[in-house]
Amino acid sequence: MTALQEKLFKLITRKRFRKWALPEDATLRIKKALEVCTTLQKPLNFVFEFGGYKLWRLPSAPYPDLAETYMLRHYADYLEPIADLYDPGVHLYFASDDCVVERMNNIKPEAMEIYAKAFQRCLEEIKPDLPDNLNMSYIRLGQLYDSKELLEKELKLTFAFNMNKFRTWSEEKKERMRKRALLNFCPSGPLAASDLSGISEEELQKRLIQGAVYHDAFEDCSKRRDFVLAEDKILLFCTPIPQAVAIGTTKASVTKFWTGVGVCENGLHKVLSPLAWQQRQKENQ
Numbered sequence: 001m002t003a004l005q006e007k008l009f010k011l012i013t014r015k016r017f018r019k020w021a022l023p024e025d026a027t028l029r030i031k032k033a034l035e036v037c038t039t040l041q042k043p044l045n046f047v048f049e050f051g052g053y054k055l056w057r058l059p060s061a062p063y064p065d066l067a068e069t070y071m072l073r074h075y076a077d078y079l080e081p082i083a084d085l086y087d088p089g090v091h092l093y094f095a096s097d098d099c100v101v102e103r104m105n106n107i108k109p110e111a112m113e114i115y116a117k118a119f120q121r122c123l124e125e126i127k128p129d130l131p132d133n134l135n136m137s138y139i140r141l142g143q144l145y146d147s148k149e150l151l152e153k154e155l156k157l158t159f160a161f162n163m164n165k166f167r168t169w170s171e172e173k174k175e176r177m178r179k180r181a182l183l184n185f186c187p188s189g190p191l192a193a194s195d196l197s198g199i200s201e202e203e204l205q206k207r208l209i210q211g212a213v214y215h216d217a218f219e220d221c222s223k224r225r226d227f228v229l230a231e232d233k234i235l236l237f238c239t240p241i242p243q244a245v246a247i248g249t250t251k252a253s254v255t256k257f258w259t260g261v262g263v264c265e266n267g268l269h270k271v272l273s274p275l276a277w278q279q280r281q282k283e284n285q
Contacts, residue, residue, distance in 0.1 A: 004086070005034045008044070011082045012234065017247040019254055025243045029235060036232045043089045043133070044082065047228050048075075048236045052096025052140065053107055053115050055259040056186040057274050062111035063118050066262025067249070070269035072126050072136070074250045075236070079134055089133025092236070094119070095228060099142025099151065100218045104211035105184045108193040115258075116140060144223040151221070158217040166213050174209075181208040183274075184259070 001009065012030055013022050037044050054061040075092060083090045098112040120138050130136070145151040166174070185208060188197040196207070218224060228235070235244035238254050248254040253271040260271040263280070272280065 001031065001034070002038065005031070005038055008034055008038075008082060008086060011085065013245060017078045018245060019238075019248040020240045020246040022245065023240070023242070026235065026245055029233075029243045030245070033232050033234045037088070038086075041088050042232070043091045043135075044086060044234065045230075045232050046079070046090065046092040046234045046236050047095050048092065049095040049097065049141075049228055050256070051101060051258050052098030052119075053101050053105070053112050053258060055184060055274065056105070056107060056111075056189065056191040058259075058261055058277070060261075062107075062114045062191055064115065064122055064257075066264070066269075067255075067257040067260045067271040068119060068122050068262070070250045070253075070262045070271065071257040072122060073269070074248070075136075076126060076130055076134070078247055080131060083131050083134040087133065089131075089135070092134075092136045094123075094136065094138050096138065096140045097142075097215070097218055097224075098140060100155075100214045102193050103214045104181070106186045106193050106196055106207070107191055111191045139227075141218075141224045141227065144227055151223075154221050154223075155214075155217055158220040159213060162213045162216045162220065165216075166209065177212045178205065178208050181212045185211070 009030060013027075033044065054064060056062075058065070079090050079092060096112075096116065098116065101107050101112055102109055116138065123136050123138060126136070142148075142151055145154075169177075185204075186192045187199075187204075188195045196204075199207070227233075229243075235241075237244040237246055238249045238256055240246045246254075249257050249260070249271045250269045252268045253260070255271040255273050255276075257271055260273055261277040263270050263272055263277075
């Protein structure tokens with residue numbers, strides 16, 4: 001690595017922001033991206049891939065709340081020293097998986113449209129406070145395909161492949177997946193794509209399994225992989241995932257911003273889980 005690449009690597013992985021140890025696959029990805037970008041004198045590209053919706057059980061849904069605002073400030077603080085050191089700058093892409101959220105969580109498409117536009121307004125609001133060479137943008141990964149038909153054709157194949165993989169999972173892993181899927185599943189109400197409040201337990205379990213498999217199926221789609229996992233991309237996330245630097249959501253939080261509520265407590269910006277938010281509400285009554 002060159003002297004510049006070494007300095008950039010140290011900034012990207014600095015412990016002041018990392019909430020977990022840096023995995024080896026993330027180290028390799030960062031070094032490769034630094035080699036590619038600095039050689040071509042192009043901006044360093046960071047990607048944060050996420051759901052692209054606001055959890056239906058939260059008070060602001062389908063709109064962002066202070067969780068998104070605080071998160072953006074946190075990530076700006078993280079990236080600004082990197083942009084200061086590297087003249088070509090930095091570009092952070094918030095990459096949305098919203099094209100499969102209806103199938104995963106029974107959230108109506110209009111809710112994702114509202115969230116996408118509102119998130120983009122959040123980006124516009126923070127832009128004047130950023131250095132000229134630090135950009136943040138929102139990309140809806142499903143729109144990388146020239147048509148919905150092309151996306152659906154590939155998704156059908158990757159869904160079948162991942163459904164076969166699901167059948168090989170242990171019962172313990174399947175149960176963890178079902179519980180996680182249930183937390184995000186919207187059975188009815190104004191944000192539901194369909195009223196599923198009366199479905200049987202068997203049908204509910206089927207929907208939860210299919211939703212979880214659709215998540216993995218979209219991750220295997222070629223256009224999504226070509227963008228997110230390109231060799232010039234550095235991955236960021238709030239918690240540990242493969243190949244990513246885990247820097248939390250705010251200085252004091254690791255809860256996902258799209259499934260959490262932003263609050264300011266004792267001068268600290270926090271993102272609370274739905275359960276923690278409900279407990280705060282009870283305490284304040």
